[in-house]
Amino acid sequence: xxxxxxxxxxxxxxxxxxxxxxxxxxxxxxxxxxxxxxxxxxxxxxxxxxxxxxxxxxxxxxxxxxxxxxxxxxxxxxxxxxxxxxxxxxxxxxxxxxxxxxxxxxxxxxxxxxxxxxxxxxxxxxxxxxxxxxxxxxxxxxxxxxxxxxxxxxxxxxxxxxxxxxxxxxxxxxxxxxxxxxxxxxxxxxxxxxxxxxxxxxxxxxxxxxxxxxxxxxxxxxxxxxxxxxxxxxxxxxxxxxxxxxxxxxxxxxxxxxxxxxxxxxxxxxxxxxxxxxxxxxxxxxxxxxxxxxxxxxxxxxxxxxxxxxxxxxxxxxxxxxxx
Numbered sequence: 001x002x003x004x005x006x007x008x009x010x011x012x013x014x015x016x017x018x019x020x021x022x023x024x025x026x027x028x029x030x031x032x033x034x035x036x037x038x039x040x041x042x043x044x045x046x047x048x049x050x051x052x053x054x055x056x057x058x059x060x061x062x063x064x065x066x067x068x069x070x071x072x073x074x075x076x077x078x079x080x081x082x083x084x085x086x087x088x089x090x091x092x093x094x095x096x097x098x099x100x101x102x103x104x105x106x107x108x109x110x111x112x113x114x115x116x117x118x119x120x121x122x123x124x125x126x127x128x129x130x131x132x133x134x135x136x137x138x139x140x141x142x143x144x145x146x147x148x149x150x151x152x153x154x155x156x157x158x159x160x161x162x163x164x165x166x167x168x169x170x171x172x173x174x175x176x177x178x179x180x181x182x183x184x185x186x187x188x189x190x191x192x193x194x195x196x197x198x199x200x201x202x203x204x205x206x207x208x209x210x211x212x213x214x215x216x217x218x219x220x221x222x223x224x225x226x227x228x229x230x231x232x233x234x235x236x237x238x239x240x241x242x243x244x245x246x247x248x249x250x251x252x253x254x255x256x257x258x259x260x261x262x263x264x265x266x267x268x269x270x271x272x273x274x275x276x277x278x279x280x281x282x283x284x285x286x287x288x289x290x291x292x293x294x295x296x297x298x299x300x301x302x303x304x305x306x307x308x309x310x311x312x313x314x315x316x317x318x319x320x321x322x323x324x
Contacts, residue, residue: 005197006192006198007200009229010202012203016207023153024092026087026095026096027079028152028215029140030078030079036053044238045242056144065118066116067118077100077107078133081227082209096133096137101126102126104129154276155214183220183231208231210231211232253265257295257300268312273310
């Protein structure tokens, strides 16, 4: 990555008011295609690679792989900006299928594999190419990622809650400077080291979407004009996402409150809902709920409502026990 390659965004108060978090299953699917093409660079994802590679033998992914090559640039119509905080894969795939064929053709013409047969066919009939790309992406999602999405989504939900609290508590500057070494904030300007392009200028009131990612690790891709500006950054805890159900617990804590409640308490070092915990620990929501009632009655966890969801987190006493 070139030291001098940066994207810079000047924020106004309007842009800060329009700053929001979201996450994107389609973006993760597209990024995972690069992981499959270069597994040695993404060793932490080897458990996932070993699990899904045998399943892909029957899929035709030639167009997708041509539009998502290794290197700094991909066809951006495959990763539309998230339109809501908790996106739905079907809704995002509909956005891909509805991409403007002319814009998609311009983007496809810039990929390194422009002279490969799949891309030449795409450019000959962009409307049909967009439909084919969306269909390949749907099939790929079902085979390679649908099974694993709950644990990835659980990581993202916890991260979005944590960052939203940090933004409200400490402000945009502190939050941005804590996201990743590639990302810096100074006096209203956000600077991001990139691989693909350079940019410098205002956001013009469009705001920005911040998107945590598992498969983009360790990079920080940015998208801007002609799309809604958004920044993708590696979510903390990426290295643990494939160890579903494995939560190390102190032996003394397990002896005191039981192994299952100890696992739940340790997992609540970051706030989570009952459903997030159930996915993270491979338990049923009903079982998690029963243990949460006991932990709450003992003063080991706190609860806080956010909209229709209730988030649980270690109390000060709970943190003390986990550290013992």
